[in-house]
Each structure stands twice: as structure tokens, then as C-alpha cells.
Amino acid sequence: MKEKIINKEDFVTTKWAGGETTQLVIYPEDAVFSEKDFLWRISSATFTSTESKFSDFTNYQRYILPLEGKLSVYHEGLYNRELNKYEVEYFDGSWSTFSKNTLDCRDYNFIIKGGNIAKMQILKEEDKYLLKKSEIVTVFSMDDFVINIDDKRRNIDGFSLFILETDDEEKISITRADSAVIITEFLIK
Known part of the structure; x- marks a missing residue:
């Protein structure tokens, strides 16, 4: 990843x-x-x-x-x-x-x-989410937030964009967020 x-x-x-x-x-x-x-x-x-x-x-x-x-x-x-x-x-x-x-x-x-597979989700504190294999994922929030990826903690500053390219399925969870966390997924063909 x-x-x-x-x-x-x-x-x-x-x-x-x-x-x-x-x-x-x-x-x-x-x-x-x-x-x-x-x-x-x-x-x-x-x-x-x-x-x-x-x-x-x-x-x-x-x-x-x-x-x-x-x-x-x-x-x-x-x-x-x-x-x-x-x-x-x-x-x-x-x-x-x-x-x-x-x-x-x-x-x-x-x-x-058009012709690509993508989606957008809104998560909040304590939400868990499963990312799929072969995706480019972006994670954004207006405020600072903490995301765990397979139990590894990442502190992300507000109004910055966190980007992941997945090799396999990845479990994530939002462990701290004062505002909504926006996740986009784009399937790599």
C-alpha cells in the first residue's frame, strides 16, 4: 500500500x-x-x-x-x-x-x-470501513482527524488530502474526528 x-x-x-x-x-x-x-x-x-x-x-x-x-x-x-x-x-x-x-x-x-467505477462516502468518528483491492482512496476532513489503517494510527491535518493506493483489502477506522470525513474511492482497472 x-x-x-x-x-x-x-x-x-x-x-x-x-x-x-x-x-x-x-x-x-x-x-x-x-x-x-x-x-x-x-x-x-x-x-x-x-x-x-x-x-x-x-x-x-x-x-x-x-x-x-x-x-x-x-x-x-x-x-x-x-x-x-x-x-x-x-x-x-x-x-x-x-x-x-x-x-x-x-x-x-x-x-x-465515465466508464470508471468510483464512489464517495461520508464517515464520522468511530466508523469502520473496508477498502477494496486496487483502489485509489482519498480521505479529507475540514478538521484534524485520526485514521487507523490495520491498527496503525495516522494523524491527518484538517483541509489536507490523505491518499492511499491499496494492494489488498484494507480495514480502516476513524478514531477521532470533529467533523465529517469524506472518502472517495476510484477502482484502478
């Missing part, structure tokens, strides 16, 4: 039409977001406006949730949904999607190229 931590000082922040987006990680590492040549990406955005239109990501699937503030999504011609803090919305990147949010909103995004 390989492990890596990306600290918030190493994240890449850029402007977008409705605020700022911070790229926590992109895979593969040499992929270029604007060229849409990535398999998956995790980012977190803040807003300077209370309304925005999502970029078209045809051939991708998306997960989004609010880390702070309020967020509502409107999938044109399909349905609307108001999201509570840490409540996950999963949708097709080709959908015409709009959002309304409070100005203090910060979201968390996981975008996956």
Missing part, C-alpha cells in the same frame, strides 16, 4: 466565473483540467455570487456536497435538490445544472470520467 498527504499549501487555486476553485488532486498527475484529459479530480470551490451554472462535463459523472453554508442544485428539466452540510448529490456531468448558494458556501467536488 502506498500513502501520500497533500497539504493545503500544495493545492492549486484558480478563479472561475463564480468564485475560486481549489484543486486538491487530479489523476493522472500530469492531466490538465481544462483539457478534460483526467480520469478523476477532487476540488473545493467558494462563491462570490449566490447563483452559478455548472460547467459542462459530458462523459463525466459528478459528486458534490456543501462543506460550509447552503447549496441547492437545479438539474434543468429533471429535478431540484436542497443539500444540507455533507449531503452528497451524484449526477451526470452532461446535465444542465445550476446552483443557488449562500455566500459563505464552500463545496467539495469529485468528478470521474
Whole structure:
């Protein structure tokens, strides 16, 4: 198993039409977001406006949730949904999607190229979880947390990204967390 931590000082922040987006990680590492040549990406955005239109990501699937503030999504011609803090919305990147949010909103995004197997889970203190073989797993929380992997303790700083590449099934548990812990999994083919 390989492990890596990306600290918030190493994240890449850029402007977008409705605020700022911070790229926590992109895979593969040499992929270029604007060229849409990535398999998956995790980012977190803040807003300077209370309304925005999502970029078209045809051939991708998306997960989004609010880390702070309020967020509502409107999938044109399909349905609307108001999201509570840490409540996950999963949708097709080709959908015409709009959002309304409070100005203090910060979201968390996981975008996956179509045809791949991935998921996002929300864990809390004392939760146990089984990671599968041949996955890239990311673990994130707004606050410091402690994760045990096969009984080895890791202290992870808040707003940093812990990345694991699994060789075999791995048991993890969250032994301390003041806020939700977000886990994403991407199956390596």
C-alpha cells in the first residue's frame, strides 16, 4: 500500500466565473483540467455570487456536497435538490445544472470520467470501513482527524488530502474526528 498527504499549501487555486476553485488532486498527475484529459479530480470551490451554472462535463459523472453554508442544485428539466452540510448529490456531468448558494458556501467536488467505477462516502468518528483491492482512496476532513489503517494510527491535518493506493483489502477506522470525513474511492482497472 502506498500513502501520500497533500497539504493545503500544495493545492492549486484558480478563479472561475463564480468564485475560486481549489484543486486538491487530479489523476493522472500530469492531466490538465481544462483539457478534460483526467480520469478523476477532487476540488473545493467558494462563491462570490449566490447563483452559478455548472460547467459542462459530458462523459463525466459528478459528486458534490456543501462543506460550509447552503447549496441547492437545479438539474434543468429533471429535478431540484436542497443539500444540507455533507449531503452528497451524484449526477451526470452532461446535465444542465445550476446552483443557488449562500455566500459563505464552500463545496467539495469529485468528478470521474465515465466508464470508471468510483464512489464517495461520508464517515464520522468511530466508523469502520473496508477498502477494496486496487483502489485509489482519498480521505479529507475540514478538521484534524485520526485514521487507523490495520491498527496503525495516522494523524491527518484538517483541509489536507490523505491518499492511499491499496494492494489488498484494507480495514480502516476513524478514531477521532470533529467533523465529517469524506472518502472517495476510484477502482484502478
